[in-house]
Amino acid sequence: MGGGSETPSLPSPPDQPPGQHVKPLQEKRKAGGSAPSDKPTDAKTLRRLAQNREAARKSRWRKKAYAQQLESSRIKLTQLEQDLLRARTQEPGCDFRRGVHEVDGR
Numbered sequence: 001m002g003g004g005s006e007t008p009s010l011p012s013p014p015d016q017p018p019g020q021h022v023k024p025l026q027e028k029r030k031a032g033g034s035a036p037s038d039k040p041t042d043a044k045t046l047r048r049l050a051q052n053r054e055a056a057r058k059s060r061w062r063k064k065a066y067a068q069q070l071e072s073s074r075i076k077l078t079q080l081e082q083d084l085l086r087a088r089t090q091e092p093g094c095d096f097r098r099g100v101h102e103v104d105g106r
Helices: 043-090
Strands: none
Touching: none
């Protein structure tokens, strides 16, 4: 597929998805959940949790970009297959597998 490897450009991942507000850990806990004293919420733990959320967000963004790239490649491949079928029906004497045209022997 020699036309260059153009991939659809995606905007860089935003610092925070629109419409989503990151609540502090204490606000996210449900009333029936574990009490704050059960797990330490020191600065190191909070920083690790924040880094984990950021890594997960970036991973989701990369997955979405990859899926879009695959879909774009699928569309291009489908178009190439249609072009090839169209060319085969227009040139019935041409053997595209060997690159030989039966009419003049080239």
